[in-house]
Amino acid sequence: MSEVALVARWLLFYAGLTLAGLPVARLAFPSAPDDGAGFALPVATGVVTMTAFYIGQFSFGPWTALASVVVLAALGGLAHVAGERRGRGGYAWRRAAGAFGVFAAGFLFVLSFRAMNPVMSGWGGEKFLHTGLLNAMLRTDALPPEDMWYAGEAVRYYYGLPTFNAVAALLTDTSVEYVHNLTIAGYFGTLVVAAYSLTGWLTHDRGYSRRLGGALGVFFVALAGNTVTVVRFALNQLPRDLAVEYGRAAFNVNRADYPQVLFEQGSLGTWGWWDTRYVVEGTLQEFPLYSFVKADMHGHTVTTGFLVLSAALAYAYVQTPEDRRGRRLALLFGGLGAVAGYFGVTNTWSMPSAVGMAWLACVYADPHPATLLPGSLGTSVRALAPDPNESALARVVAEAWRTVLAAVVAVGVGVTGYALASPFLLASVPPNDGVGLFPPRTTAVGVLLLYGALLALFVAYLVTRYAAIEDASARGVALAAGGLVAAVAVTTQLGDLGGIAVLLPVVAAAWIAMRTRASTGFETTLVVAGVGLLLSMELVHAKVHPFELARWNTTLKVAIQGWVFAGLAAGPIAAVLLRDVYDAAGGLSLDSIRESAGPALSVSVVSVVLAFVLVASSMFAPLVVATDVVEPHDAGVEPTLDGYAEHRADHPEQVAAMSWFKEAVGETQSVLWMERETGHPTFVEKPGLSRGWQNPVSTLTGLPTVAGWFHETGYRGDAPYEQRVSDVSVLYETTDDRSRAAQLAKYDVQYVWVGPLERENYDVADLGADPGIEPVYENDAVTIYRVTHDDLAGVTDGANAYRP
Structure with missing residues (x-):
């Protein structure tokens, strides 16, 4: 079958x-303009993944x-019946087809990258890790699969993603060498269609164009890049000495190849996408398009569409009336709890994000979190806080009580997610030292180089919205809080608290706008979520491998989540500001625009901000294409x-031996x-x-x-892995057949592979001379030996005794 037919399949x-x-x-998102079609694929993928995960145990x-x-079909049938009972009309098939068209566009976009560089390379990433996991999944009889790089032990890595990928491979009858490239494109398409649906929905509910909001949402979430690209090109326009003097901050502080890299990354002829995430020393801060171009099957990359699903569930909760208590509980625990469980087996780093969205939804929504409790109990719990209309202090206390109760609800959502993911979380999580406080921090310049365009957009929006607040007390609180954080910014921006000084005012201003409804909508909640996650990396970090780099993994796994939520906010915000500018250019006075929550800044200032944001954010995509x-x-x-294909061309004898080996040791x-x-x-x-x-x-x-890649040190610890490495050396190089037999028995080795790598790195003994070891396959590059343990038993005694 041709590859075109494969893509069609x-x-x-x-x-x-x-x-x-x-x-x-459709049942979960009844008020979505597209009838929920944009979220159908992440919902289906989640159901298939978790069902196969549980049965696979x-x-x-x-x-x-x-x-x-x-199971997915049965669940869909039950949902359809439930919808019919609620009097829902027919499906909006045109909108559903349109949503799938958006998915297909994203799917084919990433396939265009993979088609030009399809190799499952071992260089420059971890595609070998994810390819090995998928192959192990397709051979296993039950989950978790045996670790292909640590024989005799189950994998200690997320196996939820290869669970779905293996299911897709089986259902489509696709050979493994194509699956990685097709599934990575499918995950990107899922992100694109979900982002289009949610941002279009938010923009529509604000009274603006759904298509414009959706398109801008896709741009900021899935296609935009960080601000450093435009800065690097701008630096290259300066006189050389001046560029070198002021450009170091854009390339890590201690980068060894500076200033050469400065001019490479500022020129069209030598620019490369790989360096775009290397801005702040000791961190890896990616955005979605970078991660998908890199195309490792990392959880932080391919679960981004489910972050959008979590935000959509939070918005659906916000829209649910207080008297629909059962539906609100279902959205929190059955919806966000299930998404948290999905994250638990595919990318545990995202579990807090699903829990956080439940918390923010309960804080933002009109129904008080106490109303989730039954009857009089909810009324009593709510009454523990004073009436917010009594005084300013009472309002603060009431807000604090709402926030605390929302956090309690969110903890319940987290417990639900943990329970759903417990088969993985209780047995397969790599070792770690918990959470650390106050890691090395980012300067203000570093934050602005990465996220300056998004932050400029948010600041412009918040300033214009605050100018339209009619409630004098709310406006006073907002201005006082803004003054406080501005003072903090002024006093700290030159030190290592600079990143906090830049991010904290935006989070604080967005939180106040969220709670005061300062002519804003749910997009301010998404600003809190996105920028808040970026701020969190300045305050806490996970103490995980590699331990010597405090923020390495934390920034890699969290920054992209912050970008997704911030991008979801940026879509509707940009749509609103663009319409404000358009209306102003049409002859409306600024006073009339302010009365309708338009720009408080001059139209020219807002226009300049929008132009900068769009240009700075859009440079990465055309360059990488x-x-x-x-x-x-x-x-x-x-x-x-x-x-x-590249492996077959570069290592033909080894790949041929692998094909024989793979088929010879098992059954179809x-x-x-x-x-x-x-x-x-x-x-x-x-x-x-x-x-x-x-x-x-x-x-x-x-x-x-x-023993496989050195990654296993992060999953098993240094000493156990190094012991295996030492044992393998003995196995290949010893001339004592008793010592070799003992090592073969220790790990129950059935076959020994001797190829170019083994001959280059070991003084390989004559394995075929040992009793119980015989060659069963040979070509010009590879010899494969089979071990017969019954024959080995007769050649060992004493300390090196064979132990079957």
Whole structure:
């Protein structure tokens, strides 16, 4: 089958998921202008993933894949019946088709990148890790799968994502070398369609164009880049000495190749996207398009569409009347709780975001959080706070009580999510040292280089909205809080608290606007969520591997979440400001615009801000398209989605040996049109102590080796991993057949792989001379030996005794 037909088949697969998820999405989002169609795909993906995850704890394979879609269909049928009982009319099929068209556009956009660079490379990322996980999933009989890089132990990494990817591979009958590229494009399309739906919905509810709001939402969430790109190009326009003097902050403080990189990254001919996340020293701060171009199957990348789903559920809660208590509880615990559970098995770093959205929804919504409690109990709990109309102090106390109760509700949502993800969280989470306070912080310049465009947009919006507040007391509180944070900013922006000084005023101003309804809507809640997550990285960090880099993993996993929520806010905000400017340019007076919550700043200032924001945010996308799609095409690169094609060309003998090995050690399991190779005997190859073409056999087959990539130190600890590495050296190099037999027995090794890497790194002994070890496959580059443990038992005694 041609690759065009393969892409068409996957589009049909995603269309089927969308149709199956539509009744559930429609029930959850009844007031969405597109009938909930934009959220149908993340809903369906979540249901399939979690169903296969739970069934897979007992049995995983083709029948699991079929069962997951049967459960989705059944759930959709129940949701359809529930909708009929509530008197819902027919489906808005035109809008549903339009939503799927938006998904398809995002899907094909990322496929264009992958087709020009499809290889599952071991360099410059962790595609080898994710390829190995998918291969291990497709061979396993139950979850969690055996770790392909640490034989005899279950994986200690998120296996929720490869669960869905394996199900998709089985249902579409797609060979593994294509699955990574197709699923990464599917996750991007899910982000695009969900962002379009939510931002269009928010803009529509404000009385503005849904299509404009949706398009701007997609731009800011999925296509925009950070501000540093435009700054680097601007620096390159300065005299060379001046650029070198003032440009270092844009390239990490201690970057060794500065100033060479300054001129490379400021020129069209030498610009590269890889350096865009390297701005603040000791951090990796990505945005969605960067992550999807990099195309590792990391949870922080591919679960971004589910962050949008969590925000949509929060907005649906906000729109639900107080007397619909059951629906509000369902949205919180059945909706956001389920999303938190999904995050638990796919990207635990995002669980707090789902919980946080539940908290912010309860704070923002008109119904008091106490009304979630039954009857008189809710009334009594609410009465514990004073009437906010009594005095300013009473208002502050009442607000604090609402916030505390909302936090209690959010904790319940978190407990629900933890329970749903408990099979993973209780057994497979890598070791860590908990949470640390006050890590190395970011300067004000660093924050502005990364997020300056978004922050400028938010500040312009908040200033214009505050100018329209009619409630004098609310305006006074807002101005007082603004003055306080401005004073903090002035006194700290030159020190290492500069990042906090920049971010805190925006969060505070957005929070007050959120609570006072300062001519704003739910977008201010999203500002609090997005900028608040960026602020959180200045205050706390997860103490995880690599421990010597305090914020390395925290910024990598959290910054992109902050960007998604901030982008969701930026879409409707930009739509509102653009319309304000348009109306003003049409001859309306500024006074009349202020009365309708228009710009308090001059139209020219707002116009300049909008122009800067749009230009600064839009530079990354065309540059990366030019360098990663257009240039390879002009150079004659033939597009393909085959992730193994380069491996077959560069390492033909090794790949041929792997193909024989993969089929020789297992059996083919078939159900209807689906089939896979099962079986996972332990073998040994050289441990991958660095990136690149390391551990290719375990990676590209999913078969478990004794020791794999150095990543395992983060999952198992340094000492256990290094012991395995040492044992592998003994196994290859010893001339004592008793010592080798003991190592083979220790890990129950069934096969020994000897290829170019093993011969380059070890003085490989004559394995075939040992009793119980015989060659079963050989070509010019590779010899594979089979171990017969019964024969080994007769050659060991004493301290090196064979232990079956």
